[in-house]
Amino acid sequence: MIPSGLLPTGFRDRLPPHADAAAAAVGRMLEAAFAHGYERVSPALAEFADGLAGRLKAARAQDLMRMTDPASQRTLALRPDLTAQVGRIAATRMAHHPRPLRLSYAGQVVKLRASQLRPERELLQVGCELVGLDSVAAAREVVAVAIEALEAAGVRGLTIDFTLPDLVDTLAAGPLPLAEDEVEAVRARLDAKDAGGLDGAGAAYLPLIEAAGPFAAAVERLRAFDSAAVLASRLDGLEAIAASIGGRATLTLDPTERHGFEYQSWLGFSIFADGVAGEIGRGGSYMIVRDSGEEPAVGFSLYIDPLVDAGLAAAPRRxxxxxxxxxxxxxxxxxxxxxxxxxxxxxxxxxxxxxxxxxxxxxxxxxx
Amino acid sequence: MIPSGLLPTGFRDRLPPHADAAAAAVGRMLEAAFAHGYERVSPALAEFADGLAGRLKAARAQDLMRMTDPASQRTLALRPDLTAQVGRIAATRMAHHPRPLRLSYAGQVVKLRASQLRPERELLQVGCELVGLDSVAAAREVVAVAIEALEAAGVRGLTIDFTLPDLVDTLAAGPLPLAEDEVEAVRARLDAKDAGGLDGAGAAYLPLIEAAGPFAAAVERLRAFDSAAVLASRLDGLEAIAASIGGRATLTLDPTERHGFEYQSWLGFSIFADGVAGEIGRGGSYMIVRDSGEEPAVGFSLYIDPLVDAGLAAAPRRxxxxxxxxxxxxxxxxxxxxxxxxxxxxxxxxxxxxxxxxxxxxxxxxxx
Known part of the structure; x- marks a missing residue:
């Protein structure tokens, strides 16, 4: 006999006033995005598991909570993430809508397993996707909307940590050649800041570890390192984005961070807030798979639970x-x-x- | 190979502007309820299946979408309804909160099967529960909040159809005795308006079929029928509720309607709106099971999808x-x-x- 109040690991009820605080934060975030032309889609909570898995990287496809559907006699899965679903909608039902297409969303996602870092399996995800462009102008808008959405929800003390997900590929294809089987090892060692492990051709990548830190200094070190100027357009783009943010967030650059950015193209970013443990959001540029080819996109996702747990918007009740x-x-x-x-x-x-x-x-x- | 845009039966994506319209309707409804002191709870999307089934009537327990949880090695189920979860929260984590306890909620629910009447399996449910009382004053407040919530969301032309779920039990225990095995048959025939099927002791219940219709006339016929006055307190209560509604909704009474009201006590109601097919909400009084005994409650649930499908709140975009x-x-x-x-x-x-x-x-x- 189970005590009636017990829930499965990673699931929880939100009580007053936290449930209202979460709903209010979501409302204010999407209102801020709406003011920039982002209109809401509400993807289905469950999909055919094979269709959903096909749109996720292998690691995330294994993270699906699956169930058998008696109606179709097929396996369904709960969505582990809303970005892939929004990509599906952009690529199918909204394929003929003019680009760029601005979409927003909010909803629960469910993971198969909890992790020590993230004990929740049911999470409330909110975000925006700009589909059809991944230019600097597009990224600048998306980062600005993310900041405005968080500010509208009352989140203060933002830090944005940028990364360049395709940095190693770019350098390996240019001035710092690597054998195909070396690329992954160099990436992993850079991600782990494992300077000692970078030997052979990989040793040339050592300065990248030193390039992480406060934004302006990190960009300067990267420019010095990039004597062949293969990174110049990326660094120009980053600086344009940073300039538009002004003083609204503390900026850092960790050019070789790749955890969770495996599907991003030239730009990735994580968002942190004072007083909140762990990241509260992330985003970047990526490609959406369509029937014919791929389509660029840039977007961000925010996670509401850590913000509410940290006491966000616990307005006094009258x-x-x-x-x-x-x-x-x-x-x-x-x-x-x-x-x-x-x-x-x-x-x-x-x-x-x-x-x-x-x-x-x-x-x-x-x-x- | 599945076309990537195909979803399982009963699941769907909402696109612009309908997803924004649905979110706006939910926001306005819960804002109206909040103004009456109803604070939000957000129950977990999934629970242990046996715990969830234990709080549902047998018919609804069979309607659970189940899945195996690798973390607990147990069977989970998606919630098919939020009311039972809110009852669980009131009876466990909020057991010591003073009564009456006013709670509101909004979220997706998932049914195992679609029906012809309701082809959706994923539905957006919004509602309020007043826990600790099921008096006329409590019911009056809950009905008023339901009307205000719908009005705030822009729903016009409301009809509320009241029913008396325990009518047959009350009469059978009093002036119109029925053998225990006759009660269910009489209930079923009254529900089906099957006058010809009411024979033997059940024939005395025939006038109840005629009592359905516009509220005032139906109450009058019921009072005439109720010569022993065992229904007097219920009819007084209904009239007090009706008087407080004034002209804000068309009122009808179908005293023997019981479909979907199996777990309600003295009062049940269905809500309809002009231009929307089928009911858009329902509510009534009921008992919440607690560790020690039961606790009365009264509440309502609203379904957003039929309202949005009927074109609710499709505000012009500027x-x-x-x-x-x-x-x-x-x-x-x-x-x-x-x-x-x-x-x-x-x-x-x-x-x-x-x-x-x-x-x-x-x-x-x-x-x-």
Whole structure:
């Protein structure tokens, strides 16, 4: 017999006031995105597992929560991520919509397994995707919308950590040649900041480890390192994005960070906020697979749970108790003025029991 | 090979502008409920299947979409309904919270099977539960909040169809005795309006079929039928609720309707809206099972999908195209004034391509 309140690992209920705080944060984020022309899509919660897996990298396809569907006699999976679904919608039902296409979304995603880093298996994901472009102008807009969405939700002290996901490929194809079987090893060692492991042809990549850090200094070191100027357009792009952000976020650059950016093309970024453990969002440029070829896109995802857990938007509640028998029209008028009214339904009910801050006396709220 | 855009039966993606319309409707409904003191809970998307099934009537327990959880090696199920989860939260984690407890919720629910009447298997459910009371005053508040929530979302032309779920039990225990094995048969025949099938002791129940219809006349016929006055308190309660609704909804009474009200106690109601096929919501009084005994509650659920499908809140979009190179500060100021700005990111981009209604000329929006 299971205690009736017990939930599976990684699942949880949100109670007041946290559930309202999460909903309010989502609402404000998508409102900010809407003001930039991003319109919402609500993808299905479950899909055919093989279709969904086909649009994910192998590592993430293994992370699907699967179930057998008696209606179709096929295996379905819960979405582990909304970005891939938005890509599917852009590539199919909205294929003929003019580009760039601006879409936003919010919804629950479910992972098969919890990790130590992220114990939740059900997460609330919010984001925007700009489909049809992955230019600097497109990335600049997407980063700006991410910042505005977070600011609108009351998140302060943002740090954006940029990365260049295809850096090693670019250098290996140019001035710092690597054998095909060396590329992956060099990538892994750079990602692990494992300077000692970079030997042979990989040793030439050593300065990249030193290039991580505060944005301006890191770009300067990368420019010095990039004597062949194969990275110049990327660095120009990064600097243009950074300039448009101005002082709204602290910027860092970790050019060889690749964890979770395996499917990104020239640009990736992670978002952090003061007082919140771990990253609160990420984004970058990538390619959407279509029937004929690929289409560039750039977007971001934000995770609401760590923000709410850190106390986001726990606004003070102002609740007005309306004793049993009070004039309902007075309560109605006060609600129209923005009050939350809690009506007594029994003679025993009281402002204290209903955890109210005010009580209606005559036709006026009085603080308790 | 599955075409990549195909979804399992009963699942679908919502596209612009319908996804925004659905989110806006949910937001307005819960804002209206919040003004009455209803605070949000967000129950987990999945639970242990046996725990979830234990809180549902047998018929609904069979409607669970199940999956095996590798983490716990147990069977989970997606929630088919949020009311039972809110009851669980009220009975466990919020057991010691003062009563009455006012909770609201919104989220997706998933059914195992589609029906002809309801082809969707993934539905967006919104609702409120008032836990700790099922008095007339409690029911009156809940019905009023349901109406306000629907009005806030722009739903017009409401009809509320009341029913008395325990009517036959009450009469059978009093003036119109039935053998235990007759009760179910009489209930089923009344529900089917099968007058010919009501024979023997059941024949005395025949007038109840005639009592369905417009509210005032139906109550009058029921009072005439109820010579022993065992229904008097219920009918007084219904009339008090009806009086508080005033002209905000058309009221009907179908005292023997029971489809879907199997778990309700003295009061049930269905909500309909002009121009929307089928019911858009339902509610009533019921009992929540707790470790020690039961606790009364009254609540309602609304279904957003039929409302959005019927064209709810498809507000006209006003989008302002901001050509490439325009002053970003002008666009920012216009967003602060409520404009949706869509920035050109390439020289080829245009107001027409971006389906805009206005274009920025100098620092002023001009209609197209």
């Amino acid at each position: 609740r007005l108790f309306v004793p049993l028998g009070a004039d309902a029209r007075v309560a109605e008028r006060l609600r129209a003025e923005g009050w939350v009214t809690v009506c007594g339904l029994t003679p025993e009910d009281s402002a204290e029991r209903q955890i109210c801050t005010h009580v209606l006396v005559g036709d006026r709220p009085q603080p308790l | 989008r302002l195209f901001v050509p490439l190179g325009a002053d970003a500060r002008v666009a920012e100021r216009l967003r602060a004034e409520g404009w949706v700005t869509v920035c050109g990111l390439t020289p080829e981009d245009s107001a027409e391509r971006q389906i805009c209604t206005h274009v920025l000329v100098g620092d002023r929006p001009q209609p197209l």
